[in-house]
């Protein structure tokens with residue numbers, strides 16, 4: 001099914017569910033566990049779609065990079081983190097007006113929007129491989145009815161490997177965007193920016209599939225883990241958010 005038809009159909013389902021939420025919720029309580037789980041998924045998905053319709057943004061589809069001829073071994077397809085991910089992982093009091101946020105692999109810009117709308121960041125940056133996804137992110141920022149607290153938003157279309165991470169970035173968001181060598185090289189670049197310009201940097205890693213690579217550098221201190229959804233604990237890294245600080249170089 002094309003992403004446009006898929007969106008139209010799910011938006012119709014969202015409207016239908018919205019008009020009879022109480023009745024459906026009461027009925028779902030008596031269902032077997034498998035069906036209850038499907039119902040919870042449907043409710044969460046429709047809730048996100050209604051949120052998007054209300055605020056005039058489009059970020060919900062799942063998109064394969066093969067659609068744009070960009071699929072490679074290390075690159076992960078587009079699928080947005082839940083809208084609540086940043087809010088759960090990063091307390092507002094931890095962000096000040098000098099902080100700079102970056103989402104590496106920013107897709108349609110959901111986390112860029114959340115960062116700019118919710119926190120007083122000085123600057124918010126998204127870096128995305130696909131021009132098509134980045135264009136949608138641009139339209140989302142330009143057309144949203146969300147009130148943005150940070151208006152200095154930059155959406156860069158680039159392979160992360162060709163992008164120089166700025167030395168003033170202080171909050172890094174990763175939603176399992178790439179793996180293997182690409183992930184390892186990006187982590188090395190993050191460490192290098194801290195070594196060039198020593199400062200506090202928080203890394204928020206959603207679905208932390210490559211956590212071993214990250215911890216293997218010896219430069220990340222785990223601060224906390226936040227789980228999203230009931231199944232998260234059984235699903236390995238999926239559904240959890242790990243938050244780390246990059247530590248100083250030994251002897252620095």
Ligand SMILES: C[S@@+](CC[C@H](N)C(=O)[O-])C[C@H]1O[C@@H](n2cnc3c(N)ncnc32)[C@H](O)[C@@H]1O
Pocket residue numbers: 065074075076077078079080081103104105106107108109110111127128129130133158159160161174175176177178182
């Ligand atoms: C799982 S999605 C996350 C999207 C977004 N961060 C969010 O949470 O809403 C991963 C994104 O990383 C992008 N990506 C994959 N490989 C990349 C690379 N080498 N450089 C930049 N972006 C990449 C994909 O195109 C996709 O949009």
